Amino acid sequence: MYGNVLFDLDGTLTDSGRGIIHAVRWSLGEMGIEAGEDDRLRAFVGPPLADSYYRFFGLSGEDAERAVFLFRKYYNEMGGLFENEVYPGIRELLERLSAEGKRLIIATYKRGDTAVRVLEHFDLMKYFDFVAASEMVQEKTKAAVVQFALKACGITDTRSAVMVGDRENDIAGARAAGIDSVGVLYGYGSREELEDAGPTYLAGTPEEIAEYVLR
Numbered sequence: 577m578y579g580n581v582l583f584d585l586d587g588t589l590t591d592s593g594r595g596i597i598h599a600v601r602w603s604l605g606e607m608g609i610e611a612g613e614d615d616r617l618r619a620f621v622g623p624p625l626a627d628s629y630y631r632f633f634g635l636s637g638e639d640a641e642r643a644v645f646l647f648r649k650y651y652n653e654m655g656g657l658f659e660n661e662v663y664p665g666i667r668e669l670l671e672r673l674s675a676e677g678k679r680l681i682i683a684t685y686k687r688g689d690t691a692v693r694v695l696e697h698f699d700l701m702k703y704f705d706f707v708a709a710s711e712m713v714q715e716k717t718k719a720a721v722v723q724f725a726l727k728a729c730g731i732t733d734t735r736s737a738v739m740v741g742d743r744e745n746d747i748a749g750a751r752a753a754g755i756d757s758v759g760v761l762y763g764y765g766s767r768e769e770l771e772d773a774g775p776t777y778l779a780g781t782p783e784e785i786a787e788y789v790l791r
Contacts (some may be wrong), residue, residue: 584741587763603646623744643723665782670703718749747773
């Protein structure tokens with residue numbers, strides 16, 4: 577049914593929460609801001625960083641830019657991106673989809689170079705034909721990233737593509753691009769968040785993702 581499968585990265589393929597939470601906490605500490613409990617910082621996994629700094633700590637303008645700069649310093653230079661692990665069943669899922677001839681694509685808010693480092697570190701890059709990332713689009717939304725991925729890969733039949741992600745912005749981005757979506761329940765978005773976003777399917781495990789993609 578679907579020849580092209582777009583995947584979010586954080587919270588969908590890898591559990592990157594620990595590194596992201598540590599990077600947010602460190603960045604705020606460098607700015608003299610109390611970060612609070614980890615549960616509050618979990619919300620940073622998925623959405624654009626600047627939006628989250630504003631939403632949860634009221635940072636905007638130069639303060640938000642400074643926070644994002646510090647986040648990336650910890651994440652990219654101090655090892656935060658490797659405070660991370662592949663979810664159980666993901667390798668098997670990607671292997672199965674590849675064996676079935678599906679074209680696999682990353683659509684992420686991460687910078688492309690960071691995403692590739694993570695994928696290569698975990699030996700997942702070999703499964704993917706293309707990485708669409710935040711710096712490749714002017715409008716910093718998942719919809720823009722998804723639409724860029726479709727265009728860059730020459731996908732004109734929207735019925736042939738599906739987006740897999742764990743947050744409402746993944747589902748909204750898929751809808752804006754006119755493609756189906758799978759909301760995954762093992763990541764960082766709650767069932768309520770995903771159901772409100774209206775995915776085509778909900779999957780509790782990588783095995784269930786395969787059932788929907790391969791049906």
